[in-house]
Amino acid sequence: MDNKKNIIVGTAGHIDHGKTTLIKAITGRNTDRLKEEQSRGISIELGFTHFDLNDDLRVGIIDVPGHEKFIKNMLSGVCGMDIIILVVAADEGIMAQTKEHLDILNLIGIKNGIIALTKCDLVDKDWIELVKLDISDEVKGTFLEDARIIEISSTEKTGIDILKNEIIRIVDTLPEKDLNSNPRLYIDRSFSITGFGTVVTGTLISGTLKIDDELLIYPVNKLTKVRNLQVHDSNVNAAFAGQRVAINLANVKKEDVPKGSVLVPNNTFTESSIIDIKLKTVNLPFAITNRTRFHLYIGSNEVLCRAILLENEELESNKEYIV
Structure with missing residues (x-):
């Protein structure tokens, strides 16, 4: 078993406020996968990467789209996040999708977050202080009311180490992951690889997954088996709650496991068409x-x-x- 603690950090914020650039400054990786994303300079689908903060902590990152047209893609990515980084550009301040993302995160019960004030190299100190006051007013009464606002320039790499240390501080306050309950994984991507078959990815919300585990796919009610597991691009024998996981599934087609499907052990969950909320x-x-x-x-x-x-x-x- 990997002894590192695993957490998921997500981004949120308005389009072009520097979410993807910030992640690249932290990890050295670009989470924009699609040619259209890279040519247009915006995130459309969810982006994923990871990095090790120290010898004991591995962070999976989910980069969500900021454009209003892709809000449903943002919603599909927030499940399983431990910490949110709300990204606000210093030259523009609070914008429409900043507010919308903040409302969504507050509604779904996110508890821990950091505010990254990006592009601080583009404005003077007095303007930064005004934007920070505006941010403090906007987040009052939300889960980010007491969150630290960190001044960052992703291009000059200033504030990055402070941000990493704040993530470590918050992680020390988080409860331990539930490794003993039934595993549950919401699929956010599925694709086929020649010679391997169907692969799905998602955040393992609870429990532990192992090679050869038998799983049921909802809502198609089809049984499958875990043929292979990867966590952060490495083959593993088991995956644990809080990890980003890629699963090679046996005897299913890509069409059987579209985005939004759920993987759980057989005879553990019950379907319903009615919920009280x-x-x-x-x-x-x-x-x-x-x-x-x-x-x-x-x-x-x-x-x-x-x-x-x-x-x-x-x-x-x-x-x-x-x-």
Whole structure:
């Protein structure tokens, strides 16, 4: 077993505020995989990489898109994140997707974060202080209210070591991962490799996966077996909660395991078409009445659903309801 502690760090923030550039400054790797991403200079799909902070800590990084058109891709990536780095460019400050990402992260219950004030080499000190005040006002009442704001220039590599030390400090406060419960992995990518077959990737939310484990794929209800495992590009015999995992699956096609599918042990989870949820409304742009249709994001999946109101005929903004 790898004795390193594994955590997942994710980025959030407005387009062109330097999320991918910051990750490259930290790790030396570019998370933009698609030619379109590299030619347009924006992230469209989720990006993944990793680095070792020290001898005891390995960090997996998920780089999410900042453009409003790709918000659903951002939503599919936040599952399983331990720490969020909210990236704000010093020359622009808080923008539309900064606010939207912050609302989403707050709603899904992210607890730990850091604010990276990027592009500080482009503005003077007085402007930086004004932007920091604006950020502090914006995050008041959220999980980032007491988060440290770190001044960074990714091009000049200033502030990077401070950011790494802050990640280490937060990690020391995190609870241990649950390695003994049933393993559960939400698939965020699936593809075929000649000579190997179907490979899926995702963050292992709980438990432990081993080679030859028998797993059930939801929602297609198809059994498969773990043929091979990789964690951060290295072959392993077992993967543990908190790790980014690539799994070579036996006897399934790529079409059987699209993004949003779930891998769990057989006879451990039960399908349902009804769930009770706590719905928190934020600045509603439309009225929510009984049987209003929604896009439900759960794990890495997006499904259409209807909200059945239990008490109210219509829901108001900025309140919580059980539906």
